């Protein structure tokens with residue numbers, strides 16, 4: 001079963017060395033090796049080691065599982081459809097049910113069920129039986145299941161359907177049926193279908209996120225907002241960031257116009273950045289001493305004049 005599946009999957013692509021490696025790795029039975037040797041697909045002196053033969057299950061019906069029909073399968077003797085008890089199960093690797101299987105207590109159809117094993121779950125085969133069952137162990141959701149399951153079943157069309165593949169064959173049977181690459185904003189999706197179990201698996205790939213780079217910058221002023229434009233190097237999406245206006249920066253008060261004699265002056269507060277006038281203040285006019293003296297004399301003169309005029313009126 002293993003070799004036939006391996007061979008049918010890669011038919012036409014394998015070199016003699018690859019076939020020999022596959023046979024040595026996965027095991028094969030005498031008729032296969034004979035067939036391969038007669039077809040010139042392996043070296044004339046090629047031998048399969050006894051350990052790989054004894055620890056691998058018999059190819060009961062390769063065409064049912066692999067979909068191919070070769071001379072090799074028709075040459076498989078019925079005797080080899082039984083699985084020999086594995087001396088060391090770890091050597092044979094693990095098998096995988098290709099459909100959900102019901103594990104029964106004893107190797108017969110009417111035996112009581114001890115549990116079901118979902119397709120694709122690794123199982124360890126520990127022994128084979130004369131009537132096409134195999135003894136297996138598996139752990140499903142943390143529960144250990146030990147019992148028997150048939151190697152194959154007959155479907156409604158009278159065809160023999162293999163229920164197990166090697167874990168290697170099972171891995172090889174995954175095919176990608178959909179592959180949508182993720183974009184900056186949308187997640188990607190990969191859908192895989194297992195040709196043996198017809199289980200479909202979906203894997204989502206997170207969106208990549210934009211990769212922004214600054215492409216334009218307008219600096220803010222005291223009164224106007226600035227702007228930074230960043231563009232995604234992948235999809236060209238633009239992101240605009242507003243940089244708030246800075247506001248004026250008050251400098252020192254400075255005289256804009258000196259005060260003169262009888263004229264007012266002016267002081268200004270300006271922005272250190274753009275020189276805008278932020279505030280103004282008057283500087284009082286200058287009044288000279290002589291003007292004060294003249295003023296006093298005039299006031300005194302007026303007072304004196306009023307006094308004189310008032311005295312004259314009294315005398316009359």
Ligand SMILES: [Zn+2]
Pocket residue numbers: 184185209210211232233234235236237
């Ligand atoms: Zn983008």
Ligand SMILES: [Zn+2]
Pocket residue numbers: 222247248249271272273274275276
């Ligand atoms: Zn300013």
